[in-house]
Amino acid sequence: MPFRKVKEIIFIGTGTSSGVPTVACLTDPEKSCKTCMSTLTSEGEVNIRRNTSLLVRVNHEDGRVRNIVIDCGKTFYVSALKWWPYHELRNLDALILTHPHADAINGLDDLRAWTLRKVIQEYIPVYLTSITFETIQTLFPYLVDSKQASGGGDLPAFKWNIIDINHPFTVEGLEFTPLPAHHGKYFTTDEPYIYVGYRFENISYISDCNFIPDDTLTKMQGSDIMILDSLDYKEHPSHFSINQAINISRNSNPVPKRTYLVGFSHGVNHSELINEMKQLQLNEPLLWVRPAHDGLKVREKTDWNLDLEEFFILEIKRVLRHTDPIQEPIQEKELAKQEVAKQEEPALPPDFFDNSSLNNSSTKDSTTMEIDEQEWINFQKEISKETQVSNQIANADDEELQRDRDEMQEREQEFCLARLEKLKEVAKRVKEIRDNNMKSEKKWMDWRAQKIL
């Protein structure tokens, strides 16, 4: 597993500017808004959404994990009151801003809670574009220049760092690549309003946009996790709809392992959207899309390091042993596993890969279908083994919220479906390689390494 600086991410907020619930819905005599009304129940708590904001927790060489926040909007302090103690956080080591809208910057004043009389820390470094800085200067001059304060009030302490959206910059040892996107347009000039999301390591974050230019899409390619704006089911002039966000992941190559949607209005109900996304995944197994929720913590170990390598190596060995097995030292444990598999599973046709009749396309199709069915049966067995292991991991992890635990188990099962698709792809590719006389073990190993890693 490659060393990662990002230890985990925590969704501080996942709602649109107005947040969820709204006063209008809670005081509506008809009580007609299902999502807002659900927030009064413990099951519907997951629909409480504050302004979208992300906490990136970064491993540092001195051992103290750094807390880097992206965006600090109107509800940031309310979120912090809930999630800082809940996740046992203390410092706010840096703030990165995406754009100067109220739901991204209006919480700046409250950051005095960290810096006043150096109660937690001396100051907070802020990273932002010159346009965002100028807007803050206009809206909150006293935050930029304490001489502008009228006296008597306590001020937060910031160190301002202007970034160039064309170049990556480093915060606490972690590199951030700016991801410019369109977020509506100026009514006066029709020019697009530019928002700046960020890519860091294998994660791309764009919380407010209605269009992502090709240059930015290129910078996002290869992300394991995409976090995307998704206001509602309907299209909107300055935000992605759910379908528009899904299409970004669907059209990415490779499809990200995880896509989290954020920025919801009260038109979106969390549990309904999860069910819809599960249905979607039945048709498109590689497309794992879920709504994030406030407080959700995603950690590499359990959530996005999918550890496919061991699984595929075993699977590939099992398929290949009927033709030309790769000669590698096999450890006793693996050997025992394979022996069990041999007894339990009917053998594949011995000439699956080398049968010249498969070059005939009609024969090839029908044979492939039989093999797919066989793979499915075999795969079901893997699913039950994998699920047992997942359960053990989940039970041992008492730090997670209960709902995250349940969701993780579901994900493991769902991801098995995705693995089946990968496996089919592997089997197909193996046959192609054989057909093309690529029998050199080195070439095969190189391909396999690229495919798996």
Ligand SMILES: [Zn+2]
């Ligand atoms: Zn509502």
Ligand SMILES: [Zn+2]
């Ligand atoms: Zn905005």
